[in-house]
Amino acid sequence: MQSDSLGGTAQTQDEEGPDALPDTSPAAPSYEPREAILEVRGLVKHFPLTQGVVVRRHVGAVRAVDGVSFDLRPGETLGLVGESGCGKSTVAKLVTSLEAPTAGSIRYKGEDVTRLSGRALKAVRRNIQMVFQDPYTSLNPRMTVGDIVGEPFDIHPEAAPRGERRRRVQELLDVVGLNPEYVNRYPHQFSGGQRQRIGIARGLALRPEIIVADEPVSALDVSVQAQVVNLMERLQDEFGLSYVFIAHDLSVVRHISDRVGVMYLGKIVEIGTEREIYEHPTHPYTQALLSAVPVPDPAAGEQRTRIVLEGEVPSPANPPSGCRFRTRCWKATERCAREEPPLEVPAGFAHAEGPAHHPSACHYAEEKERIVPE
Ligand SMILES: Nc1ncnc2c1ncn2[C@@H]1O[C@H](COP(=O)(O)OP(=O)(O)OP(=O)(O)O)[C@@H](O)[C@H]1O
Ligand code: SF4
Ligand SMILES: [Mg+2]
Numbered sequence: 001m002q003s004d005s006l007g008g009t010a011q012t013q014d015e016e017g018p019d020a021l022p023d024t025s026p027a028a029p030s031y032e033p034r035e036a037i038l039e040v041r042g043l044v045k046h047f048p049l050t051q052g053v054v055v056r057r058h059v060g061a062v063r064a065v066d067g068v069s070f071d072l073r074p075g076e077t078l079g080l081v082g083e084s085g086c087g088k089s090t091v092a093k094l095v096t097s098l099e100a101p102t103a104g105s106i107r108y109k110g111e112d113v114t115r116l117s118g119r120a121l122k123a124v125r126r127n128i129q130m131v132f133q134d135p136y137t138s139l140n141p142r143m144t145v146g147d148i149v150g151e152p153f154d155i156h157p158e159a160a161p162r163g164e165r166r167r168r169v170q171e172l173l174d175v176v177g178l179n180p181e182y183v184n185r186y187p188h189q190f191s192g193g194q195r196q197r198i199g200i201a202r203g204l205a206l207r208p209e210i211i212v213a214d215e216p217v218s219a220l221d222v223s224v225q226a227q228v229v230n231l232m233e234r235l236q237d238e239f240g241l242s243y244v245f246i247a248h249d250l251s252v253v254r255h256i257s258d259r260v261g262v263m264y265l266g267k268i269v270e271i272g273t274e275r276e277i278y279e280h281p282t283h284p285y286t287q288a289l290l291s292a293v294p295v296p297d298p299a300a301g302e303q304r305t306r307i308v309l310e311g312e313v314p315s316p317a318n319p320p321s322g323c324r325f326r327t328r329c330w331k332a333t334e335r336c337a338r339e340e341p342p343l344e345v346p347a348g349f350a351h352a353e354g355p356a357h358h359p360s361a362c363h364y365a366e367e368k369e370r371i372v373p374e
Contacts, residue, residue, distance in 0.1 A: 036071035043068040043104035064090040066266035077243040079257030086263040092214040129208040133215035139187040146183035152205040172201040193224035212244040265324040272358030280355040282365035
């Protein structure tokens with residue numbers, strides 16, 4: 001277990017103990033759609049592939065993100081999951097304007113952020129902040145915690161008058177469960193969990209409405225993960241935040257998310273409420289991913305069918321025609337190579353009420369037996 005102490009003296013103020021993440025209750029109320037704060041449509045990011053040293057020629061493109069659409073509603077958490085390289089971080093960088101898209105739109109409260117520049121873009125960026133994965137490398141080791149957490153005020157001086165900054169930073173440390181007296185200490189004096197709290201405090205400094213968290217707990221020990229996830233949930237309630245929460249750990253995403261999007265090779269292949277995706281997945285890729293999730297009850301685990309995916313994820317520089325998942329899908333037919341399945345409620349479920357009624361990009365979408373035991 002990773003220690004969350006600082007030279008034996010520092011204590012986080014909301015230690016919840018080393019509990020594993022509790023399962024979300026299946027009886028949780030279904031999600032009520034509200035107007036979106038963020039509308040992402042047809043988002044594309046291609047990185048050019050070049051060859052040659054003297055004369056650089058374009059020889060293709062890595063299609064990191066290739067037509068991603070989703071809504072984020074006020075106060076909700078949208079989880080994004082998928083294997084390494086499927087484009088999760090690229091989506092995060094596009095949504096926070098750290099990268100410019102090749103195509104598509106990102107509307108924040110109705111305004112297309114991709115068309116903004118200068119002051120207008122800066123104002124929007126203030127409201128959409130990023131929390132990064134690795135608390136070991138994302139904090140500058142030569143800066144004090146006070147300077148790190150207060151850095152956003154250098155970029156947005158209007159957010160806190162100079163004389164106010166130290167007090168604001170101390171407040172932020174307090175809010176994330178760190179001792180405000182540690183403002184002059186350096187990142188190496190903190191444990192991984194505490195460093196991630198510092199990263200979250202920095203993300204909160206400008207009082208954003210949206211936080212995009214890219215694998216915020218993946219580098220942490222499991223017991224510390226639960227504390228940081230619980231902290232993020234508390235802050236969400238306290239500040240009315242909306243989250244895009246990215247992770248490859250399906251259990252963590254289930255715990256925190258209201259809705260979940262499953263990504264494969266630059267696309268979302270299935271999206272729905274936490275219950276729809278985890279208990280009623282209709283896309284073969286989601287079903288395979290979920291069948292591999294370890295379950296707490298070994299007896300229940302033995303009863304379910306484990307779907308082992310054959311082969312490697314194809315290169316995003318040369319994705320398969322039609323359905324991108326077809327080279328690993330046990331249900332693939334000739335139609336799958338020819339026709340790309342749209343991300344929509346499958347025809348078979350279009351008129352049916354119930355949890356299978358959610359978008360799934362598969363020509364042969366169907367419910368399997370429950371893959372995740374209750
Ligand atoms: N700046 C870049 N230039 C070229 N290719 C890139 C660049 N950034 C990402 N890629 C490629 O785009 C694809 C998607 O990468 P991305 O980092 O978004 O995936 P990810 O889902 O976040 O993966 P991981 O789970 O490993 O973090 C990968 O094939 C990656 O190699
Ligand atoms: S469209 Fe075909 S290849 Fe793609 S997931 Fe469905 S069955 Fe598999
Ligand atoms: Mg990533």
